[in-house]
Amino acid sequence: MLITTVVILVLAAVFFVNGKIRSDIVALCALVALLIFHVLTPEEALSGFSSSVVIMMVGLFVVGGAIFQTGLAKMISSRILNLAGKSELRLFVLVMLVTAAIGAFVSNTGTVALMLPIVVSLAASANINSSRLLMPLAFASSMGGMMTLIGTPPNLVIQNTLTDAGYEPLSFFSFLPVGLICVAVGTLVLLPLSKWFLSKRGNGGGKRNAHAGKSLKQLVKEYGLSSNLFRLKVPKNAPLEGKNIVELDIRRKYDLNILEVRRGDVSQHRFLKTITQKLADPNTVLEAEDILYIKGNFDRVKQLANDYCLEMLDEHATEEADRTDISLDFYDIGIAEILLMPMSSVINRTVKEVGFRDKFNVNVLGIRRKMDYLLQNLGDERIYAGDVVLVQGTWDNISRLSREDADWVVLGQPLDEATRVTLDYKAPVAAVIMLMMIAMMVFDFIPVAPVTAVMIAGILMVLTGCFRNVEAAYKTINWESIVLIAAMLPMSLALEKTGASEYLSGCLVSGLGVYGPLALMAGVYFTTSLMTMFISNTATAVLMSPIALQSAVQIGASPVPFLFAVTLGASMCFASPFSTPPNALVMPAGQYTFRDYIKVGLPLQIIMGIVMVLVLPLLFPF
Numbered sequence: 001m002l003i004t005t006v007v008i009l010v011l012a013a014v015f016f017v018n019g020k021i022r023s024d025i026v027a028l029c030a031l032v033a034l035l036i037f038h039v040l041t042p043e044e045a046l047s048g049f050s051s052s053v054v055i056m057m058v059g060l061f062v063v064g065g066a067i068f069q070t071g072l073a074k075m076i077s078s079r080i081l082n083l084a085g086k087s088e089l090r091l092f093v094l095v096m097l098v099t100a101a102i103g104a105f106v107s108n109t110g111t112v113a114l115m116l117p118i119v120v121s122l123a124a125s126a127n128i129n130s131s132r133l134l135m136p137l138a139f140a141s142s143m144g145g146m147m148t149l150i151g152t153p154p155n156l157v158i159q160n161t162l163t164d165a166g167y168e169p170l171s172f173f174s175f176l177p178v179g180l181i182c183v184a185v186g187t188l189v190l191l192p193l194s195k196w197f198l199s200k201r202g203n204g205g206g207k208r209n210a211h212a213g214k215s216l217k218q219l220v221k222e223y224g225l226s227s228n229l230f231r232l233k234v235p236k237n238a239p240l241e242g243k244n245i246v247e248l249d250i251r252r253k254y255d256l257n258i259l260e261v262r263r264g265d266v267s268q269h270r271f272l273k274t275i276t277q278k279l280a281d282p283n284t285v286l287e288a289e290d291i292l293y294i295k296g297n298f299d300r301v302k303q304l305a306n307d308y309c310l311e312m313l314d315e316h317a318t319e320e321a322d323r324t325d326i327s328l329d330f331y332d333i334g335i336a337e338i339l340l341m342p343m344s345s346v347i348n349r350t351v352k353e354v355g356f357r358d359k360f361n362v363n364v365l366g367i368r369r370k371m372d373y374l375l376q377n378l379g380d381e382r383i384y385a386g387d388v389v390l391v392q393g394t395w396d397n398i399s400r401l402s403r404e405d406a407d408w409v410v411l412g413q414p415l416d417e418a419t420r421v422t423l424d425y426k427a428p429v430a431a432v433i434m435l436m437m438i439a440m441m442v443f444d445f446i447p448v449a450p451v452t453a454v455m456i457a458g459i460l461m462v463l464t465g466c467f468r469n470v471e472a473a474y475k476t477i478n479w480e481s482i483v484l485i486a487a488m489l490p491m492s493l494a495l496e497k498t499g500a501s502e503y504l505s506g507c508l509v510s511g512l513g514v515y516g517p518l519a520l521m522a523g524v525y526f527t528t529s530l531m532t533m534f535i536s537n538t539a540t541a542v543l544m545s546p547i548a549l550q551s552a553v554q555i556g557a558s559p560v561p562f563l564f565a566v567t568l569g570a571s572m573c574f575a576s577p578f579s580t581p582p583n584a585l586v587m588p589a590g591q592y593t594f595r596d597y598i599k600v601g602l603p604l605q606i607i608m609g610i611v612m613v614l615v616l617p618l619l620f621p622f
Contacts, residue, residue, distance in 0.1 A: 027487035048489035059454035065476025103144025147179030154541035362393030505550035528569030574601030
């Protein structure tokens, strides 16, 4: 049994290092092998899928996804980073601190994905080389994960190992002193290293990646949509209340276009507000408190407001091209450009004849013809080959347009764009749910287990509308990571059951134990650190935790500093671009090579290891 388990473990490690087969598939194959050779019973093999660690990770993916979907993290980080101004030193320090703070509560991969475009644009505006900031950004996200119990999966793994062995569980902020030291050491070491080795790298890649394709705001600015956009509010008992748009015949009478009807319960529930965007189709019935987004001539808009006793929300005497006070939001409704094909059947037909509204339920907002932008009287405008038409509609209807590929091509990917649109009016809700979850995990007088707190928070994020729909919540879960951990957890059980972890820890103790607990803990730390360069940090933590625990028990020391050595060794891996997802994520944007990670990451990893080996016994005595 012992030899069989070790052989399966070694084979799994070889396939993990090879990387040609996905890590979750390798973990599942190893699990099946343990079943086939009767090392584990089916109940033991499947215990990982019901583990509180795995359930917590699913919930944390959902909670983190909601924080991104509502734009809460972006709002906070961009405002703090703007404090840096043009100072390179201040920007560097703020990038490290802000990234670490967000990484303490959100997955490190998500943190880097959020921060990368913000950092690139801030670096460009301050005329700083973004390559100097992007690698430290990736490293800071891993350091920040060490501040809290939920910051990174290895933290949850060592918590699970401790509680399963009958020890007192760690608290939510037991990790905070360790995390703060990591961030302080990382910032001090990276300041000179990034200046020496990263400042001369090219800066083009980051910019190209950050600005690939036009954003929705860029389209609004390019077509000047805000310059003749006005908002009218329908007061109670107004003449048009209860009427539909076709009855009013506003387009023919006033030469105006109602783009959107927005209704919400903002006044009644300022905190839990919900905004509903409706495309103004002919059958839309207007209600009191509706806000109409109308495009057209200001004088005609004013005439419409007077005729129907509507309230103008924007008091402007003239149309000014640089007005920025009104803007289109894109929650349920989006915009996209479509490029007409040379042999399209709609060529030389008017917009009205093509029937964008009737066939696809989308509005035409503008036409780009070479360098000209046509925005007025579009219904009678003929369409020519090479024209780019800007349309507005629900994201699903815009996506439907992309299937009519014989006549046109939709530029960009509407459904992908929709997932990036933040439901920013829900940011306060997400913030309160997040704080409530942390409070339940921190305060002992609240009788709720950590896994329950995370589940409650995840469900509330969905029920309060912090996601567009339930499918959007499921999409935030990284199922590869979940399956990897669920399949690897029984591996540690197999190591204990067959005596493999006791044997391996015995080898460690016989080799280093004679030199005292500090040397043994250093051996655990650097073994974990070395393994993480080739195997996923979570898988390494799962394998090394029982070995570290047994090593501590055999010499009569507390297992806590040994398990902290495991989670630190697994998380503080900087010498390879492939050891953690954040390291790989910034590689193309910063135009880094493998050697850059060796030059900057290896010294940092060694210094971090030495510091943490000396500090851990002070924080958690043997």
